[in-house]
Structures are given as C-alpha cells and as structure tokens.
Amino acid sequence: MTVGHVLEAGVFQSRDTVALARALLGKLLVAGEAGGTVRALRICEVEAYHGEADLACHASKGRTARTEVMYAAGGVWYVYLCYGIHEMLNLVTGPAGQPSAVLIRGLEGITGPGRLTRALGITRRFNAQPAAPATGLWLEDDGFRLTRAAVQATPRIGVDYAGEWAEKPWRFYYTPANG
DNA sequence: TACTCGATCGGA
DNA sequence: CCGATCGAGTAA
Numbered sequence: 001m002t003v004g005h006v007l008e009a010g011v012f013q014s015r016d017t018v019a020l021a022r023a024l025l026g027k028l029l030v031a032g033e034a035g036g037t038v039r040a041l042r043i044c045e046v047e048a049y050h051g052e053a054d055l056a057c058h059a060s061k062g063r064t065a066r067t068e069v070m071y072a073a074g075g076v077w078y079v080y081l082c083y084g085i086h087e088m089l090n091l092v093t094g095p096a097g098q099p100s101a102v103l104i105r106g107l108e109g110i111t112g113p114g115r116l117t118r119a120l121g122i123t124r125r126f127n128a129q130p131a132a133p134a135t136g137l138w139l140e141d142d143g144f145r146l147t148r149a150a151v152q153a154t155p156r157i158g159v160d161y162a163g164e165w166a167e168k169p170w171r172f173y174y175t176p177a178n179g
Numbered sequence: 180t181a182c183t184c185g186a187t188c189g190g191a
Numbered sequence: 192c193c194g195a196t197c198g199a200g201t202a203a
Binding site: 047049056057058080082083084085086088090103105112113114115156157158159161162 | 184185186187188
C-alpha cells in the first residue's frame with residue numbers, strides 16, 4: 001500500500017549530500033508493520049552530515065563499529081542512540097566509501113528527531129537495513145513540490161563542538177502550510 | 180577498565 | 192535551567 005512511488009536506493013547515491021538533504025524535504029517517510037498499519041508522513045526538516053572532514057559527522061572518527069554503515073552505498077538507514085534516550089534516524093547517502101548521511105529531524109506534525117522515531121516506533125533494529133518496503137521503513141515521492149523560496153537553510157543544531165563545520169548551513173526545513 | 184560527553188527532550 | 196540514561200570513543 002503506497003501513496004506515491006517508492007524511492008529506490010540509487011536516488012541517494014549522488015556525491016552531493018547537501019543537495020540530497022534538500023531534495024528529501026517534502027518526501028514521505030513511510031512506516032509499515034507487517035500486515036498492519038502504514039503511516040506516511042512528510043519530511044519537513046533535515047540535516048546533512050558529509051564526509052570524514054566534517055567534524056559534526058560521526059564519520060569524522062573514521063571507520064568504527066558504529067560509523068561503518070555510513071560508508072555503505074546510499075539507501076540504507078543509520079539509526080543510533082543519542083543521550084542514552086533518543087533514537088536518531090538518518091538515511092545513508094553517497095556512493096560506497098564516502099561516509100555521509102541525512103538526519104531526519106522533523107515530519108509534518110511531529111517535530112524533533114527523537115520524537116519522530118518514538119512516534120513511529122523506529123529503533124536501532126533498522127540500522128543498516130535498506131530503505132525499502134520489505135524492511136518496513138521506506139521513502140516515497142507523491143509529487144509534492146516545494147518552491148525554492150519555501151526552503152530555509154540554517155546551521156545544524158547541537159554541533160557547536162564542530163568548529164567551523166558548525167557554521168555550515170546544512171540544516172533545511174520548511175514550515176508546513178497546515179501547522 | 181575508568182571516564183567523558185553527546186546530531187535531545189520534558190519538566191521545574 | 193537541569194536531570195535522565197547509556198553506549199561509543201578515548202586513554203590507560
């Protein structure tokens with residue numbers, strides 16, 4: 001059961017993670033339980049984390065057990081625990097070997113990276129799983145389009161430790177028409 | 180093995 | 192403003 005068309009992994013393998021982040025705005029995050037409910041919510045806030053040089057990116061520590069998934073080809077999920085409490089949902093992007101990801105920070109009706117995963121029941125069990133209907137968590141395009149003017153860009157949240165990288169305007173969001 | 184701190188949130 | 196809560200990363 002889909003609303004639009006499913007976005008395939010290849011769509012997320014461009015080297016331009018910042019552009020991919022922006023392009024994810026307005027797409028649908030779809031969570032489905034086997035033989036049960038399917039929820040589709042529009043993505044309204046994201047952040048790009050790009051490469052080992054980006055000090056705000058977990059891959060700035062290089063390859064570790066946790067960051068290994070970021071080195072995969074785009075199209076799989078990177079889910080990790082933050083502050084011991086919150087599950088954070090990221091989509092791995094770029095070609096294999098280039099560690100990068102887009103953090104899903106807000107959906108229409110559910111703002112906040114920790115809140116949206118809690119609301120949809122998303123946990124680390126999705127880590128390294130493909131974004132596809134078969135895994136129960138995927139992305140769709142239903143034709144919704146944003147004007148260039150509707151998209152705001154700001155520095156990323158909570159990465160003040162990252163020096164000059166904290167200043168990059170790699171957070172993108174739009175204000176939903178309907179609150 | 181000890182220690183620090185975080186891509187956050189909710190309550191005081 | 193502050194406490195919750197725990198695993199990754201680092202140093203030793």
